[in-house]
Structure formats: C-alpha cells, structure tokens
Amino acid sequence: MRYPSGYVVRRTAITTLAAACLTISISTGARWLVGAEADAITIAVRLILPFAVGIPISLLIFTRFEQLNRSYREMLQKNAELSRRAMTDPLTGLLNRRSFIEQFELAQSIGVGGTFILADIDYLKQINDRYGHSVGDEAVLTASIALMRVLGDDALIARIGGDEFCAFVARIDGKNFDTLRRRVNEETMQEFRKRSGLGDYALSMTISQQRCRSGMSFKDMLVSTDKDLYRFKRNRPVHAPALDPAA
Structure with missing residues (x-):
C-alpha cells in the first residue's frame, strides 16, 4: 500500500x-x-x-x-x-545534419559572421576493415570529442556523415586556423590511442575552412569547403602508415 x-x-x-x-x-x-x-x-x-x-x-x-x-x-x-x-547524432551526441542546417542558416539570415569548417576522419574505412566497426566507432567518438574540446561551447558542431563533421565558429584567420587544425589532430591522436588501445596508430583528420559570405547557404558552403578538403586529401599517402598492406 x-x-x-x-x-x-x-x-x-x-x-x-x-x-x-x-x-x-x-x-x-x-x-x-x-x-x-x-x-x-x-x-x-x-x-x-x-x-x-x-x-x-x-x-x-x-x-x-x-x-x-x-x-x-x-x-x-x-x-x-x-x-x-x-536534433542529435545518436553516436556522438553532436547536432545532426538537419539541425545544423537549420541553426546555420538561421545565423546566416540574421547576419552572424563566422567560419565554416569541414572535417573528415582519415582512413576510417581501413580502420573498420582492419580493426572492426567498434574501433571505427571509437574513431568517430574521438573525432567528436577533439572538435568539441578545441572549438569550444560557442561553436555549432555536427556529424553530417559517417566520417564527416562540420562546424560554424567565430571568424578565424589562416594562422589561427593552422593552429586549430594542429590542436584538433593532437587531441584526436591522443584520445584515440587512449580509447582504442592502439598506441602506435596516429588517427588524424583532414580539415578545411571557408569564411562565410553573405547569402551563402549550407549547401553553398559545403560545396566550396569540400573542394579544399579533397585537395588536401589528395596529398595524403594512399594508406595510413599503421595500415599499410606492405607493413
């Protein structure tokens, strides 16, 4: 009773x-x-x-x-x-694609200036094939943690694809962006080694950025930033060093 x-x-x-x-x-x-x-x-x-x-x-x-x-x-x-x-991605807790687009385009409509960042986990497919999808999930989680730590609470951050992330932050110049990219990759490498137990694997992300211009939609920014991202990716080794089939 x-x-x-x-x-x-x-x-x-x-x-x-x-x-x-x-x-x-x-x-x-x-x-x-x-x-x-x-x-x-x-x-x-x-x-x-x-x-x-x-x-x-x-x-x-x-x-x-x-x-x-x-x-x-x-x-x-x-x-x-x-x-x-x-509104969120179930694995990382970041914004999902739809929610990010809504918030990004709202910010653009009221004239909030900033920088659009696109990031892609390097060699995620090879990690999944070699170590399994549970380790691949750790790589995705690691990338999200690194982006949140470096970009801070004021940034809009989203997972928009399997290995792709985007963010909207206050304006940053080229020198500061190089520092940001280095910090993200340092955090990514250290956190992944801790979470996965793969102490010899240097997980990294390819990151590009574009300054947001008036009137540009999410799709416009994605296409523009994506071109730079894949230009950077073409300069990578074909295989990650720790996953090289010849190793």
Missing part, C-alpha cells in the same frame, strides 16, 4: 480544516440567528462530519492531482528527450 505523499497530506489538512471552520461557523451562525439551541449530539456531528467527509474526499482529489502533475512532468521530459534525439 502506498501512503499519501507529504504534499497530499499537507493540502488535505489545510483544505479540511478550512472547510470544517467554514461549515461550523455557518451552522453556528444560522442556529444563533433563529435562536435554536444545539444539543451535545448536534455539536458532535458539526465537529466530526466535516472531517469525516472532507479528509477522504481531499485525499482522493489531491492524490489524483499529484498523479496528473507527475504524468505531465514525465510527458514534458519524454518530449524533451525525443526532441533532443531528433
């Missing part, structure tokens, strides 16, 4: 006492006006009846009210969780 909560007991006591006082006052006043005298039984009934009726009814009403309130809060929490899931 579940006992009433403190909230229900307090509300029941207050309501019942108020109702009893009101009932007794009205009854006493009415008898006084008509000049009727009350005997002991009448007085006892006037005192007991409000509590006998009020307590169970109040308990029922306030218990039900509490249940409805609890159900409402649970519904709000579930809706918030569903909304969060609809």
Whole structure:
C-alpha cells in the first residue's frame, strides 16, 4: 500500500480544516440567528462530519492531482528527450545534419559572421576493415570529442556523415586556423590511442575552412569547403602508415 505523499497530506489538512471552520461557523451562525439551541449530539456531528467527509474526499482529489502533475512532468521530459534525439547524432551526441542546417542558416539570415569548417576522419574505412566497426566507432567518438574540446561551447558542431563533421565558429584567420587544425589532430591522436588501445596508430583528420559570405547557404558552403578538403586529401599517402598492406 502506498501512503499519501507529504504534499497530499499537507493540502488535505489545510483544505479540511478550512472547510470544517467554514461549515461550523455557518451552522453556528444560522442556529444563533433563529435562536435554536444545539444539543451535545448536534455539536458532535458539526465537529466530526466535516472531517469525516472532507479528509477522504481531499485525499482522493489531491492524490489524483499529484498523479496528473507527475504524468505531465514525465510527458514534458519524454518530449524533451525525443526532441533532443531528433536534433542529435545518436553516436556522438553532436547536432545532426538537419539541425545544423537549420541553426546555420538561421545565423546566416540574421547576419552572424563566422567560419565554416569541414572535417573528415582519415582512413576510417581501413580502420573498420582492419580493426572492426567498434574501433571505427571509437574513431568517430574521438573525432567528436577533439572538435568539441578545441572549438569550444560557442561553436555549432555536427556529424553530417559517417566520417564527416562540420562546424560554424567565430571568424578565424589562416594562422589561427593552422593552429586549430594542429590542436584538433593532437587531441584526436591522443584520445584515440587512449580509447582504442592502439598506441602506435596516429588517427588524424583532414580539415578545411571557408569564411562565410553573405547569402551563402549550407549547401553553398559545403560545396566550396569540400573542394579544399579533397585537395588536401589528395596529398595524403594512399594508406595510413599503421595500415599499410606492405607493413
């Protein structure tokens, strides 16, 4: 048996006492006006009846009210969780593609300046083939952690594909971007070695950036930045050193 909560007991006591006082006052006043005298039984009934009726009814009403309130809060929490899931990538917790596009294009529409960054995990397919998809997932998680640590809380960061990420940050110049790219890759390498146990593997990301220009949509920025990204990728070795088939 579940006992009433403190909230229900307090509300029941207050309501019942108020109702009893009101009932007794009205009854006493009415008898006084008509000049009727009350005997002991009448007085006892006037005192007991409000509590006998009020307590169970109040308990029922306030218990039900509490249940409805609890159900409402649970519904709000579930809706918030569903909304969060609809906006985020399930593996990394970053924004998903749709949510990023909405927020990016809103920022563009109100004139918020910044830099569009595109990042791609190097050799993820080979990692999956060699070590399995669980290690590949660790590589994806590692990349997301590195981007969040380096870009900070003010950046919009999203996973937009299997091995692709994008971000929107405050404007940065070329020198600062080189520093940012180096820091991201240092974080990526160290975190992946710790998470995967592959101490000799230097996980890295190819990263490019474009300054956002007025009137450019997400698609425009993606196409423009993607060209630079694949130009950088063409300069990589065909195989990652630790995955070289000849090794």
